[in-house]
Amino acid sequence: MPITIRDVAKRLNLSITTVSRALDGYDDVSEETRQRVRQAAQEMGYFPNQAARHLRRQRSDAIGYILPATQPRFADPFFSEFIAGLGDEAAQHQVDLVISTAPPDSDQEKWLYQTWVQGQKVDGVILHRIRLVDWRIDYLIQAGFPFVSLEKPLPEGDFTYIEVDNRNSVAAMVQHLRERGYQRIAYIGGPETLKIQAERFAGYQAGLEKAGFAYDPKLVAAGDMTSPEGYRQALQILHLPQPPDAFICVNDETAFGVMHAVDEAGLAVGPEVGVAGFDGVQTAGYSQPPLTTLDQPVYDIARHLVGMLLAELNPESQPEHQFVIVPKLLERQSTCGRVGDHCRHGAGTEPQP
Amino acid sequence: MPITIRDVAKRLNLSITTVSRALDGYDDVSEETRQRVRQAAQEMGYFPNQAARHLRRQRSDAIGYILPATQPRFADPFFSEFIAGLGDEAAQHQVDLVISTAPPDSDQEKWLYQTWVQGQKVDGVILHRIRLVDWRIDYLIQAGFPFVSLEKPLPEGDFTYIEVDNRNSVAAMVQHLRERGYQRIAYIGGPETLKIQAERFAGYQAGLEKAGFAYDPKLVAAGDMTSPEGYRQALQILHLPQPPDAFICVNDETAFGVMHAVDEAGLAVGPEVGVAGFDGVQTAGYSQPPLTTLDQPVYDIARHLVGMLLAELNPESQPEHQFVIVPKLLERQSTCGRVGDHCRHGAGTEPQP
DNA sequence: TTGTAGGCGTTATCAA
DNA sequence: TTGATAACGCCTACAA
Numbered sequence: 001m002p003i004t005i006r007d008v009a010k011r012l013n014l015s016i017t018t019v020s021r022a023l024d025g026y027d028d029v030s031e032e033t034r035q036r037v038r039q040a041a042q043e044m045g046y047f048p049n050q051a052a053r054h055l056r057r058q059r060s061d062a063i064g065y066i067l068p069a070t071q072p073r074f075a076d077p078f079f080s081e082f083i084a085g086l087g088d089e090a091a092q093h094q095v096d097l098v099i100s101t102a103p104p105d106s107d108q109e110k111w112l113y114q115t116w117v118q119g120q121k122v123d124g125v126i127l128h129r130i131r132l133v134d135w136r137i138d139y140l141i142q143a144g145f146p147f148v149s150l151e152k153p154l155p156e157g158d159f160t161y162i163e164v165d166n167r168n169s170v171a172a173m174v175q176h177l178r179e180r181g182y183q184r185i186a187y188i189g190g191p192e193t194l195k196i197q198a199e200r201f202a203g204y205q206a207g208l209e210k211a212g213f214a215y216d217p218k219l220v221a222a223g224d225m226t227s228p229e230g231y232r233q234a235l236q237i238l239h240l241p242q243p244p245d246a247f248i249c250v251n252d253e254t255a256f257g258v259m260h261a262v263d264e265a266g267l268a269v270g271p272e273v274g275v276a277g278f279d280g281v282q283t284a285g286y287s288q289p290p291l292t293t294l295d296q297p298v299y300d301i302a303r304h305l306v307g308m309l310l311a312e313l314n315p316e317s318q319p320e321h322q323f324v325i326v327p328k329l330l331e332r333q334s335t336c337g338r339v340g341d342h343c344r345h346g347a348g349t350e351p352q353p
Numbered sequence: 354m355p356i357t358i359r360d361v362a363k364r365l366n367l368s369i370t371t372v373s374r375a376l377d378g379y380d381d382v383s384e385e386t387r388q389r390v391r392q393a394a395q396e397m398g399y400f401p402n403q404a405a406r407h408l409r410r411q412r413s414d415a416i417g418y419i420l421p422a423t424q425p426r427f428a429d430p431f432f433s434e435f436i437a438g439l440g441d442e443a444a445q446h447q448v449d450l451v452i453s454t455a456p457p458d459s460d461q462e463k464w465l466y467q468t469w470v471q472g473q474k475v476d477g478v479i480l481h482r483i484r485l486v487d488w489r490i491d492y493l494i495q496a497g498f499p500f501v502s503l504e505k506p507l508p509e510g511d512f513t514y515i516e517v518d519n520r521n522s523v524a525a526m527v528q529h530l531r532e533r534g535y536q537r538i539a540y541i542g543g544p545e546t547l548k549i550q551a552e553r554f555a556g557y558q559a560g561l562e563k564a565g566f567a568y569d570p571k572l573v574a575a576g577d578m579t580s581p582e583g584y585r586q587a588l589q590i591l592h593l594p595q596p597p598d599a600f601i602c603v604n605d606e607t608a609f610g611v612m613h614a615v616d617e618a619g620l621a622v623g624p625e626v627g628v629a630g631f632d633g634v635q636t637a638g639y640s641q642p643p644l645t646t647l648d649q650p651v652y653d654i655a656r657h658l659v660g661m662l663l664a665e666l667n668p669e670s671q672p673e674h675q676f677v678i679v680p681k682l683l684e685r686q687s688t689c690g691r692v693g694d695h696c697r698h699g700a701g702t703e704p705q706p
Numbered sequence: 707t708t709g710t711a712g713g714c715g716t717t718a719t720c721a722a
Numbered sequence: 723t724t725g726a727t728a729a730c731g732c733c734t735a736c737a738a
Binding site for chain 2: 045079
């Protein structure tokens with residue numbers, strides 16, 4: 001039987017009003033009383049009931065995030081960084097993070113968002129992996145519910161979001177591969193419904209064009225952003241009559257699988273076949289060879305998103321609403337190149353901080 | 354202004370009582386009324402206010418997990434699998450997962466647990482990374498608050514937990530290394546306050562003894578379970594006058610850093626220096642070379658923990674309380690050995706499902 | 707400076 | 723089968 005504010009009041013022969021105000025630091029309570037109340041509350045181990053507080057205050061001091069979990073084994077380090085960032089920043093502001101998982105576009109997902117939004121389970125939500133057609137955006141707008149997203153939600157409108165420059169950075173990656181002497185570049189993407197897939201693929205095409213390389217649809221495959229799929233898709237492509245000499249992958253996880261496939265095909269990752277990822281997960285700096293990737297500061301992005309969401313929930317603040325992140329191209333051994341001497345042992349293998 | 358049960362009642366000229374019962378599926382309401390209520394609720398987009406429901410029901414339908422976040426950049430894939438497991442199983446039971454992060458043993462951690470437990474923010478908590486002296490255990494027991502843990506909480510007492518056989522499996526790893534011809538085995542551990550560190554280290558020592566190898570404290574280092582620390586510690590040890598020819602690491606993340614260090618020292622991971630991890634994160638199957646590790650089914654463990662916790666919260670169930678998991682030794686290229694021909698190209702590199 | 711009282715939105719008890 | 727009513731625990735306008 002938990003201790004309530006009544007118990008504290010009774011013990012001190014005070015009204016619950018006074019106890020409440022003393023604990024919340026109002027100044028219309030005598031210093032002496034405040035001390036007594038604080039002490040008693042501490043001794044009795046009183047902590048306010050969260051549900052009651054939320055009901056009364058009409059806010060939950062929690063924000064929500066629903067993981068798009070499709071895989072039975074869902075192990076992209078991207079998410080642990082992302083969640084750690086969300087959690088750290090939320091904790092810093094004394095706000096809880098409520099998470100759940102649901103397959104994208106499932107009934108379950110719909111039900112979840114509805115209970116959270118209309119049931120006021122959370123004060124706002126974080127969106128991620130935006131789809132080209134995304135019911136969540138429409139729903140949240142229509143419900144007038146606060147949200148922020150990684151990726152621009154819609155072409156038009158004043159939203160709060162962080163955008164990653166997918167297109168230009170992947171195009172720059174093509175350029176990098178060309179400079180390293182790779183000539184025939186494949187692309188292993190993610191689900192076609194995803195905005196990042198569309199953008200990164202567009203960057204790939206733009207890059208090819210700029211580099212004067214022909215676009216060959218046989219060199220393009222759609223995975224699911226996991227290592228096993230990256231492995232499978234790469235094997236197929238490597239067995240083509242005219243196999244590629246480099247791969248750009250939609251994310252690092254995919255790239256790990258691709259490296260494995262290249263290796264298994266008896267080719268050297270780097271000198272013979274270049275492999276590049278996207279995300280900059282920490283493990284990418286420690287694979288053999290270390291993976292060239294487009295590093296986006298996932299942890300910081302997550303923290304920033306929470307900060308922006310909380311700012312939006314706070315009527316007094318006047319926050320920035322948009323933000324563009326330009327991923328940093330980390331050149332490592334996995335694309336050390338077919339020309340030049342970038343492949344000397346140890347070059348570019350320094351761990352990235 | 355969200356829709357309340359009152360709005361639904363008013364529109365149908367019914368009492369809120371009837372609406373409530375109709376929606377909750379009680380049988381003392383006429384079928385016709387139930388239909389009308391359901392329909393109206395659906396049309397109006399009514400979802401019960403969670404705070405009110407929790408206050409009244411005296412339970413939150415949520416479980417809590419506090420990440421032990423020490424690093425500024427907290428990127429162990431172990432956690433994304435763990436959280437995905439927690440989230441998936443929780444979602445399946447229509448229960449929310451509330452997470453936050455706090456440094457182990459900090460004031461913040463204490464405050465968090467107290468608000469959650471005494472403020473009834475969640476109905477139960479999941480514990481992990483148990484410490485040798487762990488205030489959380491004492492606190493939860495004293496508060497009579499439901500919890501389950503990965504790792505046995507205390508030597509004595511009837512708790513609900515899943516235990517991983519750390520000691521024997523690490524000892525078996527030593528044996529494996531010996532069979533592969535490695536002679537001088539180092540150990541890169543985690544923080545000494547952690548139970549898993551104590552157990553895995555004990556397994557290392559037991560394994561050495563059984564193998565007839567001398568224990569050399571110079572070959573032991575304490576990291577923090579991250580790649581960068583693994584890298585740093587391994588470099589130091591590799592520069593000893595008598596360097597080791599194999600490393601056992603407290604987890605896979607550490608092992609990735611160690612492999613990198615070995616490589617940078619100009620040695621071949623596998624034929625020259627064996628490296629073994631612990632966890633079986635998916636990426637471990639795709640590193641170059643693939644990492645030998647003790648695979649524990651993190652995702653399934655997490656799901657199981659949630660199942661056990663929910664069973665415990667449900668008075669009708671009679672669940673199992675304890676569980677021992679024996680990690681599976683996955684022999685891969687990173688310990689292909691100094692003897693025999695296990696190092697042929699491709700051997701043991703098949704991706705693990 | 708302190709206390710009284712009403713209500714946040716639900717669910718559950720009891721009576722009709 | 724339905725409805726009035728009282729909590730759940732907290733916060734806050736208003737009164738004293």
